[in-house]
Amino acid sequence: MPGLTIGDSLPNLQVDTTHGKINLHDYVGDSFTIIFSHPGDFTPVCTTELGAMAAYADKFAQRGVKLLGLSCDDVQSHKEWIKDIEAYNGKKVTYPIAADPNREIIKQLNMVDPDEKDASGQNLPSRALHIVGPDKKIKLSFLYPASTGRNMDEVVRALDSLIKASQHKIATPVNWKEGEPVVIAPSVSNDEARKMFPKGFQTVDLPSNKDYLRFTSV
DSSP, X not given: OOSSOTTOBOOOOEEEEBTEEEEHHHHXXXXXXXXXXXXXXXXXXXXXXXXXXXXXXXXXXXXXXXXXXXXXXXXXXXHHHHHHHHHHXXXXXXXXXXXXXXXXXXXXXXXXXXXXXXXXXXXXXXXXXXEEOTTSBEEEEEEEOTTSOOOHHHHHHHHHHHXXXXXXXXXXXXXXXXXXXXXXXXXXXXXXXXXHOTTOEEEOOOTTOXXXXXXXXX
16 A cells, blocks of 8 residues: 555545544544544445454454444435444444545555446445554554455454553564563563563574563563
């Protein structure tokens, strides 16, 4: 995705949503925030995705994470479509969905699908998702084609990793899940690690004899 990507600051836009007008920086505040786009209202995969977001809303709220949906449909369309989403999934859509009929916001948020177009030939939003940190910077981005719905468990897993890494000098290894050991950042010396991680850590013996692979619990 050329344009806005990991490490970039979120543009401080004002958007019209199903919850009224929202200033993005004010909405993010001091929280992690998930901003996700969908190609269009009243479409099958998008209905399942926004239904899943509604079903996972409590998981995100427990982590202090906010949600904001986005497509090029207008607010009234969103409000009508929400009835279908709730009927399909049995969960209330409590998060706002932003409207972008002029397709300006998706350009600034780097959420334009390069291939998918509507009946008039205009670009549709991609199936993109940005996780924004409290510092208003992009921490992680997912991009899926219109044909492939997101994996919500992976969104939660990645979010847990980002939150934990923001609190400790650690990283999470392959296939990591909440509650499993993490690895200590290479920038942390063993002496520092002993102070930072009172539960201790385990160094993996490697042929290189370098002690960079150190597991701990936080």
